[in-house]
Amino acid sequence: MKKRFSSKTLLPLLFAFMIVLSACTSGKGNDVTLPSPTNTPNQTDGNKKQTEEGLYSIEDFSNVKTNEGEPIKGGTITYGLVTDTAFEGILNYNFSSGIPDAKVLEWFDESLLTWDKNYVFTNDGAATYEVSEDGRTFTFTIRDNVNWHDGKPVTAEDWEFAHEVIAHKDYDGPRYGSDFTNIEGLVEYREGKADKISGIKVLSDKKLQITYIKSTPSLLTGSIWTYPLAKHIFGDMEVAKMSSSSAVREKPISFGPFKVESIVPGESVVYVKNPDYWRGEPHLDKVVLKVINPTTIVQQLKSGGVDLVDSFPIDQFPDNANMSNVEYLGVIDRAYTYIGFKLGKWDEANKVVAPDPNAKMADVNLRRAMWHAVDNDQVGKRFYHGLRWNATTLIPPSHPEFHDASNPGIAYDVEKANQILDEAGYKKNGEFRTKPDGSELVINFISMTGGDIAEPLARYYVQSWNAIGLNVNLELAEFNSFYDRVGNNGKDDPNVDVYMGAWSVGIDVDPTGLYGRDALFNFPRYASEENDRLLAEGVSEKAFDVATRQAIYKEWQQLMVNEIPVFPTLYRSEIVPVNKRILNYAIGDGTGIYLHELAVSQDKPFVAE
Incomplete structure (x- = not known):
């Protein structure tokens, strides 16, 4: 999982959350050139050195905060959710899909299982597990002291109930997919042929057994659903109304280290400590989460208006690398940005993708030329100062066992891009090219709003495609609108041909949740x-052999380079500034530091000198 404040809270499925990208503008504008590196001091805070070219390396950052001073009793901190849009407010992992909501959730909710730095489930979490010899049956035991925030025990029946809701025909969330259909009897339950899911058995108040149809290596690294749903709260609700209920939107509960005290929808959340937290009573008394616009984040950090942020705009780092009241942490992010091509629609009736061979972007030659036309190496250096870098395949280096570092992807080569289009019949008719049949070709490109570099970054891609004769229209959309239009709600906007997005991937390397036929x-x-x-082989019995699974995913990465339904643009580092009064904090996986341990050394934040 992505451990924010070291809470092991985000989804353990490869199903991914969306990250707000720097993106877009509407219409065409003046030509944009890649910016020059910012001239900043060669030495930052003692260990982040800048090269002569103005570049930084993620290798120079630590992911664990240096503790300065002793923790005081109690205290309140302020956490900045850095976004230019309101969080949606679907505050239950069983129904939510967006990264902003996940940032809100991780303070009060968590997975029943935790995992180590290699993304393998451990027995250190709120539940433990045992596996049968054939690898298909898992027996889970929830610890006796794991209770909901209202004092009711978290039970095996709650865990079963979450599966029943997600499998229900009226469920309107994003979770249903191959991870669930691999449970014995779950499809029959969904189709109304059975009253219970035969593969799930409640053995006692705290003990649950789940039998899977196939034993796969992913079962130990993420494809088990580990988020219960409080049946004493949701049990009498209609499934179709759960995601919009007050129990999700206004008064959410879970069993994490903090409890929600109040919410200003889309803007802020106040949490108070959960003294009954199963790992132990949290050090802090209160946490205040507030939405911070990327344009004001530096001011907020310098003044002590926020102690922590979920992320920091990389483009703002060089000018603020010497901020005296914070320590910068860094880690390779489990994420990549990408350009996606719309090749079909979502078949809502059958819950599968429906490719359209006549889609505007269906010709792989067109897609390959568009990849050749962009210089992502320079984008990473000039826009992100080396803290994002050229991406080559769809398994990022955060999963080094499976990322194929030997695969070069498709290189920047404008001459090759033009040659491909010429040979494929996209002839120039004046400034722009036509389709092979001679008709007009206009490509509608949509991206997201973001920080200061959003507009020039989006314009750079459009300019690069213009340079090879493609007429590309650019449109701006804020986060929630953007993902609705590209299909987050199962409805694909016909006016979107190409889009720029990002995935924050889960702990399991299996890409089915993003690229499988039944993946929303x-x-x-x-x-x-x-x-x-290849996706089936990646979770087959033979894939338990790591070398075999590596070979399968190496082949899959090459397949995606060949077919290009999307192409990756940048791998990402996560840079997080932390006020120096913060103690016991880390980012990344496997640090063994948890959210309830978070503390402060003084009542007030340090202020920049």
């Missing part, structure tokens, strides 16, 4: 028999 988040609506084969 397969926004390109891409499918092929070869893709089906």
